[in-house]
Amino acid sequence: MLEILSIEQKSEKLNQILHRTVLPTGQIEKRVEEILSDVKENGDGAIRKYSFLFDEVNLETFEVSEEEISQALNEINEELMEALLAAKENIERYHEKQLQTGYKIENEISSIQQIINPIERVGIYIPGGKAAYPSTVLMNAIPAKIAGVNEIVIVTPPNKEGKIKSSILVAAKLAGVSKVLKIGGAHAIGALAYGTETIQRVDKIVGPGNLYVALAKKNVSGIVGIDMVAGPTEVVILADEHANERFIAADLMAQAEHDEMASSIVITTSNELAEKIQQASHDLIEEQPRKEIIQKAFENYGAIIKVNSIEEGLNLVNKIAPEHVEILLKDSEEYVTKIKNAGAIFVGDYTPEPVGDYYAGTNHTLPTSGTARFTSPLSVNDFQKKTSVVYYSKEALKAARNYIETIANEEGLFGHKKAISIRFEEE
Amino acid sequence: MLEILSIEQKSEKLNQILHRTVLPTGQIEKRVEEILSDVKENGDGAIRKYSFLFDEVNLETFEVSEEEISQALNEINEELMEALLAAKENIERYHEKQLQTGYKIENEISSIQQIINPIERVGIYIPGGKAAYPSTVLMNAIPAKIAGVNEIVIVTPPNKEGKIKSSILVAAKLAGVSKVLKIGGAHAIGALAYGTETIQRVDKIVGPGNLYVALAKKNVSGIVGIDMVAGPTEVVILADEHANERFIAADLMAQAEHDEMASSIVITTSNELAEKIQQASHDLIEEQPRKEIIQKAFENYGAIIKVNSIEEGLNLVNKIAPEHVEILLKDSEEYVTKIKNAGAIFVGDYTPEPVGDYYAGTNHTLPTSGTARFTSPLSVNDFQKKTSVVYYSKEALKAARNYIETIANEEGLFGHKKAISIRFEEE
Structure with missing residues (x-):
């Protein structure tokens, strides 16, 4: 009640x-650390070991085949297909508005600029079993796709027959995911963060998961980017x-x-x-x-x-x-x-x-536990990264040099000052 | 060579x-943890203890007074003032372009919208001693100010006389900082994250610092937002x-x-x-x-x-x-x-x-250690947060209900389906 x-x-x-x-318990944190360093050290061998241990499958290769995807497309009922397509369209329409494009401020002798590139490779964790939701695939993959991410890889644990739920594969296909790997748990996060013999490391990992997955994401954060620990x-x-x-x-x-x-x-x-x-x-x-x-x-x-x-x-x-x-x-x-x-x-x-x-x-990946004070829903911006660009001509540097040298001086950074003054020494 | x-x-x-x-050493990590829980538990008392221990000062109050700021403004030489003002103007010009404003997509029966609010309270860590840089104050505070942050608090360790460098105070004044607190180190991060009797907790902490500060920021990340562990x-x-x-x-x-x-x-x-x-x-x-x-x-x-x-x-x-x-x-x-x-x-x-x-x-707070693969320079966006807004009329929900119920069904979430269907039960 x-x-x-x-x-x-x-x-x-x-x-x-x-x-x-x-709060996570220290015990699980330690186990996750062990799994991650095992994957870092032993690559595919470790992945196979944990897949057998946790998912009870013996995997030769990890990647879902074209055949399996075709089969999933055949299996799915029409009503669900229509619903996923309608959802996809709405998600695209909302997220396309988020694409940022950078800007440039310039005059004749100098310019400052923000350029924006997509993150190159992104991994998405999709839970398996009862919590395998095709909607989660759409919500994570579509913003990445709109950002222009070159390679989007899903990791998700298979059932004991080594199969992935059809609706997950169909949603992945609809969203333009590059490949789906049949691995889950903390070891899948390790594979994405460090790479293995057959799995290329990614630059950012997003998507929900159980406590093991959440702690693994937290652990590799900094080596790769992560969305949030939900x-x-x-x-x-x-x-x-x-x-x-x-x-x-x-x-x-x-x-x-x-x-x-x-x-x-x-x-x-x-x-x-x-x-x-x-x-x-x-x-x-x-x-x-x-x-x-x-x-x-x-x-x-x-x-x-x-x-x-x-x-x-x-x-x-x-x-x-x-x-x-x-x-x-x-x-x-x-x-x-x-x-x-x-x-x-x-x-x-x-x-x-x-x-x-x-x-x-709108996106269903949202900040929890009071983090909405400082965190935003997952968006296209989470798959873009910015770089500043500065161009100064000799004339522009000459006009600015007093200011720069004055601040460098105040901060006691003689080398910074020298990097400016050396460019005018022969005058 | x-x-x-x-x-x-x-x-x-x-x-x-x-x-x-x-990689941080476990030893320091442990010490930082101790300091943080001490601050969480004992508030101002703990802050005073560590200020005496690390900075060798006995602080009655932490906040820099109006008088001290006036004095700093008097002390600073004209050339440095001009340089800081010129820098401020350029930083503002570059960062103003980053302000995001949200958007709305609507038809007669429904709307989806992104609204953007500033983060309410932000803390900025500024190192003390030789690494006390006024440029860091400008680079962290100006984007927060442009975002519309209501309260911007600087924490920075004082010298043994309990004083803060004039150029830091002047830069804080120029950038529109709300208050400067004379505390530094991991305990200052604790004060900002948890709050104390006299210090209100913030929603996000930014700014550089030594290993202690970096580890403290990493530790409180999730309770508050942080910029990056540089x-x-x-x-x-x-x-x-x-x-x-x-x-x-x-x-x-x-x-x-x-x-x-x-x-x-x-x-x-x-x-x-x-x-x-x-x-x-x-x-x-x-x-x-x-x-x-x-x-x-x-x-x-x-x-x-x-x-x-x-x-x-x-x-x-x-x-x-x-x-x-x-x-x-x-x-x-x-x-x-x-x-x-x-x-x-x-x-x-x-x-x-x-x-x-x-x-x-451009901002000088930038991603290090290869994190530019997935991280951007500090920007106005780091001080804004987004919220999605969805409005559906009865008509709109009626048109969408089959799609929603179909996906809920596929995902085995009967409660989700019921939340839709119950709204049409009496028809």
Whole structure:
């Protein structure tokens, strides 16, 4: 049962919700380190070993064949294909606007410029088993493709027959992925970061994964780029008396079904609504196949929080800085600009969060655990990198030299000063 | 003496240059962890303790007073003031172009939107002592200011009299910094990340620092955002027979004087130039006040590398992915677009790297240790964060629902499907 809390009672649970961070255990961290150095040292041999150990498969080659992709395209039903194509189109339309192109400021004797290149090779981690989501393939690969990434490699663990789910392969094909490798877990992250005899190292790794994968990504960060170390998913629903309690209860459960550590929160000014949501979620939970996960998530990080004003509710949202916010207020649109810290905002009664997960076009890779204070949704910009370019003619350097030498002098960097003055010594 | 290497000999040193990563020692990491948890637990008390221990000062309050800033403005000489003002203007001009503004795609029944907000509170670490550089203040604070950051706090260690260098305070004033705190080291990073009784926590920490500071930033990353964990500085100079060996030798020394672990490299097609640079650097080093640092840097990561063609040189540059590249070729500008991995490129005989450190307007906080493969120079974008906004009317959701439910079904997320279908149950 969802607990109803008041913002005035400084309860332990409220405190827990406000300071939500998920800490890794040292034990797993150590194991991940071992796996990574094994892969670094022993390459493909180590990969085969861990694939046998964790996925129970004996792999000769890692790459999914053209044949397997054709087969997947044949197997997939038409309705799903249409849905993936429609989603793809929307994701492309939203993300194309993010492409940055650089700029140049110049006069006759000098110029400064920002040039932008795509990252050359990108690896995407896609979980296997029950959490193998074709939507995740689209959300990670399409922005990389739009950025112009030359090689996009998916790593994903196969089932015991050494096969990858058809919808994953179809989504990869649709998104223009270069190759799919049948490896998962921390060792797959190692393969992407260090390279092996048959796997070329990448420059950046993105995509979700379990704790092993998350810790492996954190470990190799700096050797390669990573997107973010994602925590469990979250929704905060801001609602007043006008809102439909059944809609809200369903949305809370949609978030909670991901993970026992997921957080589903309602913030409301209405006592009546709070009680109605509590009842509705109690009624609706029975039909949920993932009932047990939902119940645990509700216990861990679920709550209905009573506030005295919408203002107070907005402050609380900005403090939590959640991954997802739904606004179900009388004039929902008016409150969008009041929310400063959030991954994504869903406005009004008919925009439940799954619209963004699958279809609207915005990215579903979003900052969690309060990191929306300083982190953005995954975007095309995550696959672009910038370089500054400076050109000074002799004349321009001459005009600037006093300024540069003065600052170099103040900073005690004689060599910096000399690099300027030596160019005018013979005059 | 700078060593001349050939790309064909697969020497140990070439290998070292190509796989340059600077690894922290576990011992220091542990000490940093201790300091951080002490600050987290004991707040201002811990800060005072470490300030006494490391900086030998007894601080009552941490904040630099208005009086101290006025005094600094009085003390500073006119020439330096003019130089800082000229630099500020150029930095502003270059960085203003980076401000992103978001976008909206809409039709009559739905909209998707990217909104952009500044990060609310930012902390900037500025080293003390000999490495207290006013240029670093400008380079970190101006982009934050342009992004619209509400509060910009500098932390920097004071001298034994509890004072901060005048030029640092003046640069902070010019750049619009909100306050300067007289604390440095790992404990200052802890104060910014966790907050104390008198210091409000920030959302992101940027700026350079020694190993303690770098490790502290890495440790709190995720609780707050950080810019990058910077390694020692680097320059790669691509030169042919037309280039002036004395210019190059001076530029190599300008980079090397920062740090014994700095890397100064020339890549050239010309045997003659290689020998001339070796001789010129030998001659010029004598007059350098930082001669010993330069010599050690040359030994550790310095080299003149002979290649067979400019093409081969460009490949090597992209492999190294250095912080700074200087192009001193016959037609330097033609090669800019061939360099894919670099923090900043300096074009032609009269653009030595210090032009970018102090004056041209581009940022001097740049990716090191090969991270230019996936990291960009510090920019206004590092102080902005994005939020996606989705609005669907009932009509829009109705049109989309089959697609969304189909994908939810494929992914086995019944709760996601229900969040859609429940909105049409009474029809």
